[in-house]
Amino acid sequence: MLINKQVQKKGVTSLDKIRSYNEVIEYLDSLTYAEYNESVLERMSAMNSLFDNVANKVDTILVSGTNGKSLTMHFAAKLLKEEDFKVGLAYSSNILTYNEHIVTDTQSISNKIFADILNEVINTAESNNIKATAYELLTIASLINFINEKVDVAILEVRYGGKYDATNICNPKIAALTRVAQDSAGLLNNDLDQVAFEMLETAKSGSWFISAEQSKIRLQKMKTVAIERGIEWAMPIRKLASLPYIYEQLFGRVASLGERIAQIYVEDIKGKFSPFLRGNLLITQKGQRGRPTLEAKRQSELNPVKTLKSFWADQFDLIRGRFELIDKENPSILLDNASNLDALTNLYLGIRLMHYKKPLKGLAIIIGFSKTLDAVECCKLIRYLTKKVNGSAFFVRLPGEIESHSPEELANIAKELNLKAKACSSLSEALDVAKGAIDGRDGLIAITGSQNIVTEFWKLRGIKKF
Structure with a gap:
């Protein structure tokens, strides 16, 4: 039964429509x-x-x-x-x-x-x-x-x-x-x-x-x-x-906010002591000072304690559309639903860190901006990034009902800022042009600006459901 005895609905008749x-x-x-x-x-x-x-x-x-x-x-x-x-x-x-x-x-x-x-x-x-x-x-x-x-x-x-x-x-x-x-x-x-x-x-x-x-x-x-x-x-x-x-x-x-939520729920609301969520890397024997002894180190290796650090090392992952790297592509593709200056700044930091870890041979940013954002400030952020990682911007309209700056307007702003950029009529066109602008093996295409642009990417791939 759909709604069990715990949830009793009212005011519904047997003539209600059943939709597929x-x-x-x-x-x-x-x-x-x-x-x-x-x-x-x-x-x-x-x-x-x-x-x-x-x-x-x-x-x-x-x-x-x-x-x-x-x-x-x-x-x-x-x-x-x-x-x-x-x-x-x-x-x-x-x-x-x-x-x-x-x-x-x-x-x-x-x-x-x-x-x-x-x-x-x-x-x-x-x-x-x-x-x-x-x-x-x-x-x-x-x-x-x-x-x-x-x-x-x-x-x-x-x-x-x-x-x-x-x-x-x-x-x-x-x-x-x-x-x-x-x-x-x-x-x-x-x-x-x-x-x-x-x-x-x-x-x-x-x-x-x-x-x-x-x-x-x-x-x-x-x-x-x-x-x-x-x-x-x-x-x-x-x-x-x-x-x-x-x-x-x-x-x-x-x-860290997720850790605090979990700790408060487990300990303060449910009353269950959790050294794991308290961050038990800090737990030491009573009276212990300074570095642990060799024997203590040996015992910790023989009987490892579950810690938040070890948990994240084993269990860390992200969800769709959040710094989602598709590295089996040539070139690699990065999808992110960043739609404001704060989120875009964080995304660009991530791209720079990727570049420092393994140099990227070209970066193509396919992006659109909502009308609610300052187009000049958005383009300045890209310019700063491309000074750190050689790349270009490919502007598109954001799909869906979001009112966005026109690609031509953004390309003109980019030109005034000495930012390499091109206006594209669609995400499909931008992808084709971007692939030709960077190294096919070690380059990166970043697609961002809204959740809808991430959706559009998967629809182009023929993906209807994850």
Whole structure:
């Protein structure tokens, strides 16, 4: 049975329409994807009530912020799984299929279960005249699925802001905030402090709140408000997790936030002591000072202790579209969904580190910029990168509904900045031209600018589902 006795729906009749998987996809595609206003919470509260308060039948963790949300969830889930917790993940976006939104223990939801649950959610919304967006339907569906799958904890990605996001019907055990960057500034007239407070709204009285690195003044203001609201304040993240090279510099703080989420959930919420999550590389015998003895070293080699460093050495991986290197291609291709200056800066750092590790014989950046970004500043970032790694830019329009700068406009800006660049009519054309501009074996093509451009790449390859 789809919705078991734990989740009882109301107001649904036997005449409800049963859609196939493809029909469900068409239905979702026909809707507004998401909104951000008070009506979102009204609709979500109504659906939550119809499904017997599904949002509070499973422990939840909400992750908001600008960059690194999906990876924070991914890293936290890996650590929680290592501690024997079954974890559900609800992502706010997808590359190829809606199934990617709903993941349990690294496995996306199957087509059949996806269609079954969405049919019930859609029919319930329609029969109660709830004009829900696609994102709202997916959020309710993910919670229902996690209850059916009997997960211990569900980690949900806050799509945008926090206060009026669909996920904010949850009463989370933990609310985590990744780095707040300019991409979110349009939310509240370019005031990043106000944006951070908007995201703080995901935490409720009794919730833990964990922030990634922000400005000290902003953190102090948030701490004051959090404590006044009865929110448990955790020390902000500043250290880097011990990830393999080159990833420590790129994602070390994101992974560190994931570590802190896992530790607080395991120890402070579930009451299970975990030297592993505490970072047991620091554990020493009582009274021990200085370096360990030779005997202590020998014993540690004979009886190795599981550490976060050894865990990441064995288990580190990334998710689709996040510094995704396809190195079996000639030349290699790097896919990244970076869509703001902060994320692009991190991507370009990664390319430079790749070059320092093994020199690249040419770099081709295929990129488009949203109209929300300053085109000149974006081109200056590329110019700085190409001074470190010899390369060129190939500008395209971003696919989908995103309003983007025209390739011709960007090429003209690049010319004024003495940046080698070319305007291309499509991603397909850009790929063809880029391949001829770099070494076929040791060059690199980086494709970035939005999630949609990553989607377009896989569609060109004929890939419909991962």
